[in-house]
Amino acid sequence: MLAAILSLGCIGLIAAVALGFAAKKFAVEVDPRELAALEVLPGANCGACGFPGCGGYAKALVAGSIDLNQCPPGGADTVAKLANILGVEASAAAREIAVVLCQGDNRKAQVKYHYLGLEDCTAAQRIADGPKVCPGGCVGLGSCLRACPFDAIEMTADGLAVISREKCTGCRKCVAVCPRKVIRMTPYESVVHVLCNSHDKGALVRKYCQVGCIGCNICKKTIPDAYKIENFLAEVVYEQDAEAAEAISKCPTKCILDFSVAYPDGSAQLPAVTDKPHAA
């Protein structure tokens, strides 16, 4: 018994002394932020981030070579804490979500040719500026859908991207990937949008799209504060859009929509995702 205690104690002592000595002798300066970040991370070393462990991820974070949201086990809390540590703009700002500002699916917007080839909007855009006549509208090949990490985007049967208000986390991946820049970040509270992205003159828009904004000014006349018109295209002024919905019935081309009532695909607003288990 005594021998056991003694010998194990000795081994422990030797190890402790050696480690302690090494810690002093071989000390290396580490970025305090890296240690703090490591502190916040779950410490499971699961490798989900693509790094060998939390340490590697923390290092990459401090080096700024990777996004904050690469740690699924940590979830949103960790992201917030990391943002705090790294001094990145904390997402305390109002929630923003992405909206596809177009209703011109394959039936409502005129198509100028049959596109064959890669299912990708950017690739199609390179062939005669995309298969639709409208230069600004949704190309409809679902690049945003594939880019969305949260499964928040759906393509309607007629080829129009629709983003779920509830599932969208505002990560902007779809905004980056859209060759037409038809996806815009908007405040979550704003439910009324002008769903058009064409700056062409009204007469031209009428030719190629049944639901395009023709810049007729009626919405602005109805609720002057809530709308602005630039280059023949109306836009909701999201800062003061409290009464924007009142102009909906006046719009001659029905390109203003209230997302709390209906989605562009004609479906009623999807129920809030509370009944589905949410991946935490």
Add this chain to the structure above:
Amino acid sequence: MSQQLYLSSSPHIHSGETTTKVMRAVIYSLLPACGVAVYFFGPSALSVLLIATLGCLATEVVCQRLMGQPVTIADGSAAITGILLALNLPPTSPWWLTLFGAVVAIAIGKQVYGGLGSNPFNPALVARVVLLISFPVQMTTWSAPALVGSGLDLVTTATPLGEWKNAVMLTGEMPTGLEGGLPSYFLGTMPGSIGEVSALALLLGAAYLFYRRILTWHIPTAFVGTVILLSGLFWLINPAKYPSPVFHMVTGGLILGAFFMATDMVTTPVSTRGMLLFGVGCWLCFISAGHAPMCFVAVPTL
């Protein structure tokens, strides 16, 4: 313009080859071997072939239905898996064994990975390995071929390779007369799995695949070449203990392995260098597994 034009990125013409055509050609190439097997092993081989093929097709349908995907059994890939699986089984396999193998092959070997083109392992070999480990007795009970209608029951026997191994283990010497059966083995009287029975029939099928340019020389050459080289070396050192390369060529499913199992397109490398390396690598699995190789560990990064 009254009708809408097609626009696309170049090229605007195509060879006309389709996946379905390729798969169909592979099925044709396997038919001679199947025919010979049925001829020699009789109805039991036929039933194994049918159960395996139909089992694979059914599993594919069920999986794709369950996952809400379009059903693609018409492309022929599931049928190939079924036939290859059957060719790897003993003709005396009970129906449940075959069916279980078929389900494993398609469900776990293929559909779990996303179906055609995504599986990293050859589904038929996945099933074979699972069966071999789960039911070793049934999977290694071989019978000698008997002509249909000869009235003889299938007789349980050892494969020539197994015979040699046992003999070497017991006496350290190669049994005499073992090589005498080679010509007839080549034609189709080899005791073994359904597909091993006739090297000739397999080579016929392989020749057709070469002609259709579906098979390239790389993997079979590297595979067979390595086997010949090494077995030849051992044979030269001690002909009394080790059989000649020809023996290896004809028995033990080398042809089946090198030309049909190892060359499964989906799970093999695409670059020339990768293919050669893969072929050599197959040898390792070949010697370790004894017969029809388990060489389904693709070298994925090449």
Add this chain to the structure above:
Amino acid sequence: MAELLVILVSAIFVNNFVLARFLGICPFLGVSKKVETALGMGMAVTFVMTVATVVTWFVQYFVLIPFGIEYLQTIAFILVIASLVQLVEMVVQKVSPILYQSLGIFLPLITTNCAVLGLAVLSIQKDYTFLESVVFAIGAALGFTLALVLFAGLRERLELCAVPQSFRGTAIALVTAGLLSLAFMGFAGLVKG
């Protein structure tokens, strides 16, 4: 000499630590997303396994046995291996930052890995001589590296595949690992024993 070769080959293929003994599954699943990192991890493991085996062999035969306290083997080994790895990590970090970059970051992950401990315990159990232990350790580590790199390669390929949503990630990785393990069972006939 032939003995050593058998030990080496059997440790690499037949009794592969990951795929046949199921030791070290954590790094096997965790650090196998890219071939490059897998190789780095493999190298780190090779190093740690070899060193740990050497040290624990000495601990076993010069401390535990003389004092008659073999029952403390596990605790003693964990203690020794853990502190040893920590020590090495510190030294490497200071002495060679480049080596640390490629190897060091993996070290903390395997300080108390079961594969390392298992190896140490196994080589004692098998009554290996010192040289045999070392060869066994190298073989086991190479086997680990082989399994890891193979698996990483497969996972890299899986990245490009249309794996059904519900199977993506760990699920398909585990299925693949299972199949790979089955494949390695085929090696059982390679070396007797």
Add this chain to the structure above:
Amino acid sequence: MSLKTFAGGIHPPDNKEWSAHKAIEDCPLPAEFIVPLAQHIGAPSVACVEVGQQVAKGEEIGSAKGFVSVPVHAPTSGEVVAVENRPHPWGTLLPAVVIKPDGEDRWSTELQPADPSELSADEMIEKVRLAGVVGMGGAAFPAHVKMSPPPEKKINTLIFNGVECEPYLTADHRMMLEEPERILQGAALLQYVLGAEQVVIGIEANKPDAIALFEKHCAGTPVEVMPLQVKYPQGAEKQLIAAVTGKEVPSGGLPMDIGVAVQNVSTAAAITDAVLYGRPLIERICTVTGPAIREPKNLRIRIGTPLSHLVEVCGGLVEEPGKIILGGPMMGFTQLGFDVPTTRGTSGLLLLRAEDVVSQPESPCIRCARCVQACPINLLPTTVAAYARRDLLAEATEYCAMDCIECGSCSYVCPSTIPLVQAIRYGKAAILAKKRSSQVS
């Protein structure tokens, strides 16, 4: 006799019998010329005429911007009726000068013939630049740039490209048969300018008449005629070099790095016109062909002729086309309509019926490795394309995506009809964009 060729490649049906036997016809003037200002790789030229201005044939109407750029000239005499955006073969609206011909077809008086023996190499290059000569095989790279390599790059071998490996097209073939002198004069001029020791004309074996004719003409001259095995894409620069010299242009390098220069035979003819007669590049041979056209022809067209006019000259349409392709079927560009004009790079107009259009849906890759065997530059197209589609640009770059010559061989052979080239092209564009943005920041 085994003929030389390169590794990889494919054998599509060549379909040249539609037009190969048709002698070159002069295309009558259309009612209106649309001359695009962007007709070459590099900076587009800028209009230097105004609406209402009278121009003579060969007069400069767009001036060059920068070194890798060439001027644009009036295809006939007439009035400038518009300088505006018009449909362009690249698929978008781009600036063009619209000229209404006066029917006189009067040459500009400023264009003077010259005696080549009195010209220095630099003067010749300047003449070629002013004449707006570009590579006429399709890429439309300004010829004067290729003629003035940096002094440390010595050109030993000069190769003329008479391969015309694109199916359907016969423009170069007819030119070789009917105007060998023009080509050979240009060849001699280029040899003088570059100081090349070896001059080779590579012609595919499916044009035995052209090979025989050139062998007759070149007997006793330093020019060597080399028959080549029929294979696509032998006309691609690097593949032609590999076939003729057996040398490989290094990844990311230029032919001049290994002392080789390549010019198309039609380019050689245009250089003759430019240097000897001072005439700018305002016309070329163009094959109008395909199952949807009534009467396939080889036409001598002016640059800027609308496609609708070519269709009219060739007897109109058999039926509504499914695809309008400028260039060959392997690398040509599909068009939105017949209002598009021809440019200097237009080697052919191919009209396919709807039933000829490949519209099989894509299916999963079965890793059959056909694309790998077909790839003339030894890439792994399926892997590169898979990475490109998933925006894994670093991996795509690692697998040499940027070396792809976009010949289309991989897509042609793919049994799963995966748009491999398009995916790689998409990846290349993304890689370039990323590189550019990282340079800016």
